[in-house]
Amino acid sequence: MKFLSGLLFAASVAFALPTSVVDASAESAVIAERACYVQCGSKCYTSSQVSAARSAAYQYLQSGDTAGSSTYPHKYNNYEGFDFLVSGTYYEFPLLTSGTYSGGSPGADRVVINSSGQRAGEITHTGASGNNFVACSGW
Ligand SMILES: *[C@@H]1O[C@H](CO)[C@@H](O)[C@H](O)[C@H]1NC(C)=O
Secondary structure, rough: OOHHHHHHHHHHHHHHHHHHHHHHHHHHHHHHHHHEEEEEEEHHHHHHHHHHHHHHHHHHHOOOOOOOOOOOOEEEEEOOOOOOOOOOOOOEEEEEOOOOOOOOOOOOOOEEEOOOOEEEEEOOOOOOOOOOOOOOOOO
């Protein structure tokens, strides 16, 4: 009897092991996905990167200034017709993976805020045709 229960235990471990290995890798994939608060094309942004871009944009907007010699933030007319999180008027500002935009090449990704500084959503040129935008995932 003792031998039999030992055997059953060994058998259940043998069967349980591959399943738990699969579960662990599925779980880390979910965690990696969660770390990506917003994804634009293949670029992953944390919530603090996105909110840093948004608050920089709002500060410029309030002071009537732009970043460096750029035109950002500037009005975004939403010709694409995105169903944003808040109502407009909308302003776009470059979203970067390191630091906040201070002029120069804006890259492909943007935060969009309304004139109260509320988060409208994030958009990107990556995967869009011409000068159009597509939505980033995460909003
Ligand atoms: C910005 O969005 C918020 C939330 O929808 C809204 O309450 C606010 O009035 C908007 N600001 C402007 C200026 O439209």
